[in-house]
Amino acid sequence: MTERSQRAEGGGFFGSYPPQAALADAWDEHRRYVGFAAGLFALGVVVGVLLLAAGYNLLEIIADLLGESLFPEDIDAFGGLELARFLLVNNSQAYFLSIGGALSLGLLTAWAMVFNGIIVGNVGAAVANNVGLDYILVGLLPHGVFELPALFIAAGIGFRLLYRFGQRIRGTRDAVFTKPYLYRTALLVLAGWLLLVVAAFVEAFVTPALLEALFAERLEGLSTP
Template identity: 40%
Template structure:
């Protein structure tokens, strides 16, 4: 290979890449046109090939070093820049995309919420009118602790906060993913999970109320429940979206309906997981703490819930 002739032929390509990189480094990707973006990717691949050839043919350390510097700059802008764009896309999803998909799914989420609320109210009423009902839902050890010892079980979390928090997160995520996967049963499992969890909280709430522990019990529930329960309702909505695709595909083929509504459900899942993680940390480290006044816990829960409603309702 005639090295000087090769350098003379390839040098305009190196200079073109250097010029585009300087523009990109100084002003960002918005400074480039669509054609320049395609050009910079093509030039980078070409110069990378030149670097390999330069090393093979021993064209000189200075030229190899210059080409290495040029390709390193190209790599940083093309690949690390794409990573920055991915992170920007994630931030934009949580800023606008997640609230938008929640609003599009409000009917399905409302159905999940209604099933949960109805089961909770029925369980509350039955627990007050027939005390035997409580023993059908609540473990006997919890009943004994509340009725006979006059204390809540929440104190068992104190002292093992990291373990409890991670266990709570895992359990909540399992419940939520069960509700989502339940959509593939035509929504039957999703409906069961919503009803069962509503039944459970209604019964436990009645048990606490019957034994003059309603104030500390709901003070425990409010901080983390303000995020945890809405996240479960979102999971139920995602499950009902999948059920809709299976049972009522409408104008779509069932496979196409599953892709369409499955994408919507996946977006709900992507948004609700951080809610469950934060709720688990609050339930492990904040909600059970006896040195935090109940009033502070109520106010915290209300503020979190109001903030969540504002966030999900933004246009």
């Protein structure tokens, strides 16, 4: 932590601990855990690609097991705002679940990262095989540059919280929660969630427009008998 954040630990921190400094300290505190979460996701992507190479299409398997798709059948009929809302609600659930996963000793948080990576790797590889790598890059990158960091931040917060609990149990930390910690972490939670908001609107409005503009002829060719 910076000298400013150390002074804030003594109380009365709102005046001496502006949001910009608090957010910077929150990032310094959590970045290793965010990187760990990104590593778990990358591992999941590799597993997902390998599963497809072995002949396992997870969307088809999950649909057979659950009797329904992971995505609503009428999602194509959603308007832009409806789709953005749907995406934000679903991603927000995953976001806060990753933070709360600290209560499961981090197992739920770790599983969320690996599972999401597996799905992205498996589905992405399947789509790339059918339509092309450029299609999946255009379909994922515009919103993914916002959505994935947000989810990694959430998981990083969950892992860091678990570590603070461990420090308290070992007696190397006086308290799990302090006012400055809650303050700066709440700012990081808000910043990550705002990235999800941006991602939802990009995915609802920008991504479909790009795919239509760049790949309409290719998709029409695929649908032609």
